[in-house]
Amino acid sequence: xxYDTYAPLASWFESTMVGEQMRNIFWLFPMMxxxxxxxxxxxxxxxxVIDVRVIGxxxxxxxxxxxxxxxxxxxxxSVNLITGIAFLCADPFRYFPNIAFQWKMGLLIIAxxxxxxxxxxxxxxxxxxxxxxxxxxxxxxxAAVSLFLWVAIIILGRFMPYVEY
Amino acid sequence: xxxxxxxxxxxLGIFIRESLWGYPIVLSSHAVGMATVMGVVVALNFRVxxxxxxxSVLAFDKLFLIGWVGFIVNLISGLILFCNTPxxxxxxxxxxxxxxxxxxxxxxxxVVMNSVRGETSEGLTKLASAACILCWFGGVITGRLMAYx
Numbered sequence: 001x002x003y004d005t006y007a008p009l010a011s012w013f014e015s016t017m018v019g020e021q022m023r024n025i026f027w028l029f030p031m032m033x034x035x036x037x038x039x040x041x042x043x044x045x046x047x048x049v050i051d052v053r054v055i056g057x058x059x060x061x062x063x064x065x066x067x068x069x070x071x072x073x074x075x076x077x078s079v080n081l082i083t084g085i086a087f088l089c090a091d092p093f094r095y096f097p098n099i100a101f102q103w104k105m106g107l108l109i110i111a112x113x114x115x116x117x118x119x120x121x122x123x124x125x126x127x128x129x130x131x132x133x134x135x136x137x138x139x140x141x142x143a144a145v146s147l148f149l150w151v152a153i154i155i156l157g158r159f160m161p162y163v164e165y
Numbered sequence: 166x167x168x169x170x171x172x173x174x175x176x177l178g179i180f181i182r183e184s185l186w187g188y189p190i191v192l193s194s195h196a197v198g199m200a201t202v203m204g205v206v207v208a209l210n211f212r213v214x215x216x217x218x219x220x221s222v223l224a225f226d227k228l229f230l231i232g233w234v235g236f237i238v239n240l241i242s243g244l245i246l247f248c249n250t251p252x253x254x255x256x257x258x259x260x261x262x263x264x265x266x267x268x269x270x271x272x273x274x275x276v277v278m279n280s281v282r283g284e285t286s287e288g289l290t291k292l293a294s295a296a297c298i299l300c301w302f303g304g305v306i307t308g309r310l311m312a313y314x
Contacts, residue, residue: 034309037199038302045204048228049220058227065219069208072216131224154200155193162189 001097010092019089029090032083039079040154046073047150054126054135054143063129070119100163104156111149118142169251178248188249195242199305201235206274206301213277213294222281229278259314263307270300 013019022028046069052058053066088095095101122139129135135143172178181187205228212220247254254260277297280290 030310030313034306037305037309040196041200041203041305042207044200045207048201048204048231049208052228052231057231058224060221060224061228062219062221062224065217068217069211072211151197151200154196158193158196159189162186 001102003097006092006096010096013089013092016089018086019092022086022090029087032086036080036083036087039076039083043073043076043080044150044154046070046076047146051143051147055140055147056134059132059134062131063126067123067127094164095160098160098164100156100159104153104160107149107153107156111146111153114142114145114149118146166252169255172248172251175248177245178251181245181249188246191242191245195239195246198235198238198242199308202232202239203235203301203305205229205232205235206270207298209274210277210294210298213281214291214298254311257311257314259307259311263304263311266300266304266307270297270304273297273300 022032049058049061049069050066050073053061053063118139122136122142126135126139181191208228209222209225209232211217212222212225273293274297276293277290279285280293
C-alpha cells in the first residue's frame with residue numbers, strides 16, 4: 001500500500017490515547033497479546049463445534065446446541081477486535097504496510113461475509129436438522145470455507161513480524 | 166546440559182535458527198495446533214460445566230479426535246522450536262511453567278473424561294473441568310509470555 005494512502009489514517013491511530021498508553025505502559029502490550037491468544041482459542045473452538053457439526057464429521061452433535069456457541073464466538077471475536085485495534089494504535093506505521101496484515105484484514109472481511117451468509121441464509125434451515133442428519137452441500141461448503149479462512153487468518157497473524165519490508 | 170547442547174548443535178537446531186522461513190512456518194503450525202487443541206478443550210469443558218447441555222458428551226468424541234491431531238501437531242512443532250535454543254528454554258521459568266500447565270491440563274482432561282463417563286458426582290466433575298480449563302489457559306498465557314520473561 002502506498003504511504004500517502006494510509007499515512008493520514010495511521011497518524012490518527014497513532015495519536016489516540018489507546019496508542020499512547022500501549023506504548024507507555026510496558027506490560028500492556030504483552031497483556032493484550034495474551035488476551036488476543038485466549039480470544040483466538042475460544043473463537044476457534046466455538047467455530048470448530050459448529051463447523052464440524054455442519055460438515056458432518058461430528059454429525060451427532062445436536063445442531064441447536066452447537067448454535068449456542070455462536071454468541072461465545074461473537075464474544076471472543078470482540079475481545080480480539082478490541083485487542084487488535086489496540087495493537088494497531090500502538091504502531092500503525094508498522095502494520096499498515098505489512099503484507100501479512102493486509103491479507104489478514106482482507107480475509108477477515110471475507111470471513112465476516114461468510115458468517116453473515118451462514119446466519120441469514122442457512123442457520124434457520126440448519127436448526128431443523130435431527131441428530132446424525134446430513135446438512136446440505138451449500139451449508140457444508142460455508143462451514144469448510146469458514147475453517148479454512150480462520151486457519152489462514154491465524155497463520156497470517158503469526159507471520160506479521162517476519163514479513164516486514 | 167550435554168544433551169541440551171547436543172540438541173542445539175543438531176541439524177534440527179541449526180535448521181530452525183538459520184533457515185529463512187523455517188521458524189515462522191513452524192511457529193504458525195504451533196499457533197494453528199494451539200487453536201485446535203485449545204478450541205476443543207474449551208468447547209468440551211464449556212459443555213461439562215453446563216453450557217449447551219443438549220450436546221451429548223459422547224458426540225464430542227469426534228471433536229476430541231481433532232483435539233488430538235492438534236496436540237500432536239504442537240508436540241512436533243514445539244519440539245522443533247525447542248531445538249532453537251534449548252539451553253535457554255530449559256532454564257526459563259515461563260517455559261517450565263508452561264510445560265507444567267500442559268501436563269496438569271492433560272491429566273485433568275483425562276480425569277474429566279473419565280468422570281463424565283463414570284459415576285463421579287457432578288460437583289467434582291465440574292471442579293476438575295474448571296481446573297482443567299484454567300490449566301490450559303495458563304499454558305497459553307505462559308507460552309505467550311516466553312517472549313518477554
